[in-house]
Structures are given as C-alpha cells and as structure tokens.
Amino acid sequence: MRLSRYFLPILREAPKEAEIVSHRLMLRAAMIRQEAAGIYAWLPLGLRVLNKISDIVREEQNRAGAIECLMPTIQLADLWRESGRYDAYGAEMLRIKDRHEREMLYGPTNEEMITEIFRAGVRSYKDLPKNLYHIQWKFRDERRPRFGVMRSREFLMKDAYSFDLDAAGARVSYNRMVVAYLRTFARLGMKAIPMRADTGPIGGDLSHEFIILAKTGESAVFCHKDFLDFEAPPADVDFDDAGGLQAIVDKWTSLYAATEEMHDEAAFAAIPADKRLTARGIEVGHIFYFGTKYSEPMKAVVAGPDGATVPVHMGSYGIGPSRVAAAIIEASHDEGGIIWPEAVAPFRVGLVNLKPGDAACDAACEDLYAKLEAAGVDVLYDDTDERPGSKFATMDLIGLPWRLVVGPKGLVNGQVELKRRAGGAAESLTPEAALNAVL
Numbered sequence: 001m002r003l004s005r006y007f008l009p010i011l012r013e014a015p016k017e018a019e020i021v022s023h024r025l026m027l028r029a030a031m032i033r034q035e036a037a038g039i040y041a042w043l044p045l046g047l048r049v050l051n052k053i054s055d056i057v058r059e060e061q062n063r064a065g066a067i068e069c070l071m072p073t074i075q076l077a078d079l080w081r082e083s084g085r086y087d088a089y090g091a092e093m094l095r096i097k098d099r100h101e102r103e104m105l106y107g108p109t110n111e112e113m114i115t116e117i118f119r120a121g122v123r124s125y126k127d128l129p130k131n132l133y134h135i136q137w138k139f140r141d142e143r144r145p146r147f148g149v150m151r152s153r154e155f156l157m158k159d160a161y162s163f164d165l166d167a168a169g170a171r172v173s174y175n176r177m178v179v180a181y182l183r184t185f186a187r188l189g190m191k192a193i194p195m196r197a198d199t200g201p202i203g204g205d206l207s208h209e210f211i212i213l214a215k216t217g218e219s220a221v222f223c224h225k226d227f228l229d230f231e232a233p234p235a236d237v238d239f240d241d242a243g244g245l246q247a248i249v250d251k252w253t254s255l256y257a258a259t260e261e262m263h264d265e266a267a268f269a270a271i272p273a274d275k276r277l278t279a280r281g282i283e284v285g286h287i288f289y290f291g292t293k294y295s296e297p298m299k300a301v302v303a304g305p306d307g308a309t310v311p312v313h314m315g316s317y318g319i320g321p322s323r324v325a326a327a328i329i330e331a332s333h334d335e336g337g338i339i340w341p342e343a344v345a346p347f348r349v350g351l352v353n354l355k356p357g358d359a360a361c362d363a364a365c366e367d368l369y370a371k372l373e374a375a376g377v378d379v380l381y382d383d384t385d386e387r388p389g390s391k392f393a394t395m396d397l398i399g400l401p402w403r404l405v406v407g408p409k410g411l412v413n414g415q416v417e418l419k420r421r422a423g424g425a426a427e428s429l430t431p432e433a434a435l436n437a438v439l
Ligand SMILES: Nc1ncnc2c1ncn2[C@@H]1O[C@H](COS(=O)(=O)NC(=O)[C@@H](N)CS)[C@@H](O)[C@H]1O
Pocket: 108, 109, 110, 111, 140, 142, 149, 150, 151, 152, 153, 155, 156, 157, 158, 159, 160, 202, 283, 284, 285, 286, 287, 316, 317, 318, 319, 320, 321, 322, 323, 324
C-alpha cells in the first residue's frame, strides 16, 4: 500500500480525554475515531488489526470443532421474554421499536437467539455435541464507557455456544474452549491466565475469565507466578481426547488465580511469598457453563438414548476482538508508540523513501516494494514528501514490525537500513539481504 494513496489521518497529540495508553495510541495512530460516546469507527489501519485478530480467533474456534454462523445484531424482545431476561437485563440493553411498534433490541449477547436456532434444528442426542459461534457486533449501553474500545458501548465479540446431552458432556465442551482460548491468546502474543470468575447476567455456576496482565488493567488480579512459564497447548492437541483435555485444564486451573471478586486472601497467603503475583489485569475472554438455564424455559430439548426428551446442557464462550486490539497495545508499546506482535500487525514492513523524486531512491524503493508485494508481504510504502523525522515518528507510532529505509547516502554504498520495531539497532545491509531478513 502506498501511503500517498492510503487514508491514515495521524494525530500528533492525543485528545485529552484519552486516559490510558492504548486509547491515546489508537486515536493518534488513526486506528479508530469516536463517533459518539462509546461508539467508534474503525479506520483502515485499525480494521486491518481487528480482522487479523478475528481471523486468529476464527482459526482456533474451527480447530476446536466449533462451527461458524452469523446471527443478526437486532433481536426480538419476545425472544428474551421466553428466557425471562428481557426485564432482568436492565439499562444496558438498547431497546428499540420498529415502524410497526414491534419491541426489538440491539443484541448485547446471543444466548436466547442461538438457543432458538438450535431447538429448530436439532432433535436427537445423536446430533450432539454441537458448538456454534459467530463474530458479531454487540451493544451494551454502559453507563460510563471509557478507555476507548477497551470498554465501549458497541463492540465486536466472538461468542460461541455449546450444546450437550448432560453436564458431563458439557464439561468436555467447556474444556475444548479453555484449550482453544489458551492457544488463541498465545497466538495473539499475550499471556492469558484463566481465573475463576463470577457468572453475572449470563448465569450458571462455572465460569472462567481469561485475564492478561497489564499495568493499566481495569481489575486487580492475584495468581501464582508459575503461570508465567506455562506454554499454550500445541496445534496438534486432540480435541476428541476428553481425558487429555481435562489434564490440560487441570494444569491451568490447579494453581491459584483469582480476580478481585473471587479473591480468597487466606488461600493466596498459603502460596510461598516468592510465588505470589499481584497485578492489574484486562479481561479478554470469559466463558460460562450454565446447564439448562436457557434450554429449560425455551424448550430446547432432544430425545435422549432412552427416548425421553431432555433439555440440553449449554455453555457460552466470549472473546472481545475489539478489546483485544487495545489490550495488546497496553501490553506492548514504548514511548514511540505501538509495538505490534507480528501475527496482528496491520502491515509487516514500513518502507521509507527518504528522498522521493531522487531517481536512485525511487527505483530502489519501487524494486523493494514490488518484490515484497510479490512475496505476499504486507508493506506500507511511505512515498510521501514528509520530512524524514516525521516519517520515522509515524512508523514508530503505528508499530509495524520492520522499518526499511532507503536514502541517497546509503544507496551510494549499495546499502539500505533495516530496523526491527521490537528493539534491536538499525543495521545497514544490501537490499537483497534486507529482503531476506523480512520474508
Ligand atoms: N463493553 C465492552 N467493550 C469491549 N469488549 C467487551 C465489552 N464487554 C465485554 N467485552 C468483551 O466480550 C467478552 C465476553 O463478554 S461477556 O459479557 O463476558 N460474555 C458474554 O457476553 C457471553 N455471552 C459469552 S458468549 C469479554 O471477555 C470482553 O473481552
């Protein structure tokens, strides 16, 4: 992509209302723009990151056997009356009326709707287990949306829903999602720790939040330090091996880890002092088992092995890709700006022409640009006539993994300059060597 043709309205200063670093940097790097309180437009650079995060979430849901669908954002109020949550959900629900005065709502979550879809499509226990998910925008009329997209009113969520014959089967589905989440956050370059959590308006009696540690996290968290050395399960983990899955979950839930709401000071004190970690955390995922809470009132039943109809046992599993984009920045930035993990960077290479109009620089840049594009490497080519200092500041701000600089002096010696954003000094090398380093 040539920067001269892109849309990247960088801000030199962050608006004063931006209190946390990710909010400041996302605004300044032209990733998002606020359109109303808690409601954001995702500008081109931010959307590339959001899509990369969503693609990784999708790949790991699919690997775990979940099946993607797409439910609407607008739902009928009557559907929520069936579960009894329409009134209970409270002021966070955006209630609307259509032209026929029909009561509708902008979905904050989809337990009722997926249960309705399931009950219309499944009859027998032989069709179980099932896990259906989608990646869809949600609306929650938070009283105090703040911190940019970290706690916004409209936000993107992957929400998956599992259906099993009984609690034992539902536990296996729950464990599949724990393993999928551990893999997902590891691929996103984050260290996420599952912590026993409160179930809140979703309900049920088994729930874990996936928390990443970050200095500006909204909540205080308490956990055993050994978690920091745990490796995520491998890509070839067997999602049909219930015993193996349980062993992984046992390992990841055996050590102490609790959010503020669930913290047990005595249990924490029982951990050796040098192994106690108190930190701030950001909730990037939240999973729940809630049995027949929705299937009972909504009559989502299947014929069991003995022929009797039974309500299915369900769980729901959420990740917030829009919050994850901010959380990654909280965990990975420096004074110059964002430092994207390679897996989610909007572009892999920032190609900087120090002297557009200089024949040698233009030719070298065009050659490098063409070769990188041909190799399938996402390149943002700064071909503008901004001053060099401004070009370097922009590349540091938007946090691309590699910066490749072409200048007249270097070219005289057949050299270009390559610098990895995540630390490391700039090095001079031939264009060929630079290409090989970033491929
Ligand atoms: N206001 C918000 N802004 C940004 N992300 C949010 C917001 N509220 C929730 N999320 C994200 O969505 C995830 C799931 O939200 S949740 O309420 O915990 N769970 C559910 O809604 C369940 N239906 C899971 S499918 C959270 O872990 C968080 O990553």
